[in-house]
Amino acid sequence: MSASERVVPEGARRRRRPTKQGTVLSEQLIVETALRLIGEHGAAALTVRRLGAALGCDPSALYRYFRDTDELLLAVADELIGRTLRTWRPTGDWRADLRTLGLRMHADYLAHPQAATLTCARVTGRAHEIRSVEAILGVLRGAGFPDAEAVRIYHVFVDQTLSFAALDASTLVLSEQARAQEVQTWPQTYARLPADTHPNIAATAGVLVAEMDRSGYPAALEMVLAAAATRLQHVRTPAL
Amino acid sequence: MSASERVVPEGARRRRRPTKQGTVLSEQLIVETALRLIGEHGAAALTVRRLGAALGCDPSALYRYFRDTDELLLAVADELIGRTLRTWRPTGDWRADLRTLGLRMHADYLAHPQAATLTCARVTGRAHEIRSVEAILGVLRGAGFPDAEAVRIYHVFVDQTLSFAALDASTLVLSEQARAQEVQTWPQTYARLPADTHPNIAATAGVLVAEMDRSGYPAALEMVLAAAATRLQHVRTPAL
DNA sequence: GTTCACACGTCAACGCTGTTGTCATAAGGT
DNA sequence: ACCTTATGACAACAGCGTTGACGTGTGAAC
Structure with a gap:
């Protein structure tokens, strides 16, 4: 056998x-x-x-x-997707819907950082994942994006969310002292660089320390949504 | 001993x-x-x-x-960082400079996926990393972004590049058959879903299969750069 | 009820992995 | 030329994923 x-x-x-x-x-x-x-x-x-x-x-x-163990891992990944999707309901406002879905996926994956690092990159092809693809594509096409555009934005949205989740999760998995040292690198090392050798870092040191202390995902998500909105305007009012 | x-x-x-x-x-x-x-x-x-x-x-x-082998892999990763930045020279066109830097970082990490997955999330605070931060901030501030904006965009740019690199690299690390199966999931599973149960997937199946076969990073990068450019216009022509 | 096929849990074993304790030996300062 | 010791070699260990053979209890058929 x-x-x-x-x-x-x-x-x-x-x-x-x-x-x-x-x-x-x-x-x-x-x-x-x-x-x-x-x-x-x-x-x-x-x-x-x-x-x-x-x-x-x-x-x-x-x-x-x-x-094999790989197939088991895919099942674990799909279970995580399912937990996120279970409580999400689209409202009809595409931008708000994608924003809350993205932030929630990001948060849910971070709640299981070890599992996230193992499974974020995988395409499971299982029930929960399929449902999520269908839902997101529905939101985008319903908003008026043409098919090619909808697929492209879906791809960016989902890969960006998962990859940031994996990135942020991996720092949570580090040992206590490794993470502490990582956090202190910005105030300890970067904020102390002299202005004559590193003018740009020195000029922005304060902002830099505050910004790098948190995840870049919310800002990245906003930028992608803003770019998508701009694109949608062009589609709706062609050849201005 | x-x-x-x-x-x-x-x-x-x-x-x-x-x-x-x-x-x-x-x-x-x-x-x-x-x-x-x-x-x-x-x-x-x-x-x-x-x-x-x-x-x-x-x-x-x-x-x-x-x-142990982990320390060996970190040494390998450190070697990688040095190689990446060594050949990049900014031209003065902020958007083109960030585009080429992002694409090159992404490509260089993907050339050594094992090291990439292990190291993408780490803040080293070492010479090569510091030089890259200074350079990118210089490009953004030179383009006219105010400090807070420059730092925010730097954060998004760098985290997005590294996280996509890690995501894409991790699929390359998969075993031969796992990767083969992953690639086939889109044409085999998604492209065959019936239109009555999954209308959005069925309607876009062709585009979906083609799109998901490649990395989402270039498209994601373009969207972030586009959003940044829009933001820059607002800064330059305030209170229209 | 009894029977019967076989689904499914168990056992033993294979080849692989990272890692360590011990030993022999050649390098190089004296 | 000697002596210390850095460093490579060897053997062994525990743990890994995976497989083939085996037997037993289950659920269906009659």
């Missing part, structure tokens, strides 16, 4: 057989346990053996549910 | 003893070989054993030069 034939799709499962330790496995339970493991003990804690131990089953039992 | 005591700083090395196969090790040679290994055989090829084999030495000999 090859590895891929070993996996039975979740919908087709009929026999639910408890493990030696009594737990009844399911795709849902495995994904939740994986997420919990990552949240409690860091991303490095997600190994097949540890996950098996946490679930009370043999590690190899997981291969009845996922072809 | 503990692991950290085993490492001798590069400057303090006195005895250069050739390995059994004749090569004379050095921090520089190890870093270069690691970069070559990544470039030739992919990120997965960078293991201590393979690196040892490529260098003609026992894997454990590397631990005389780096405390």
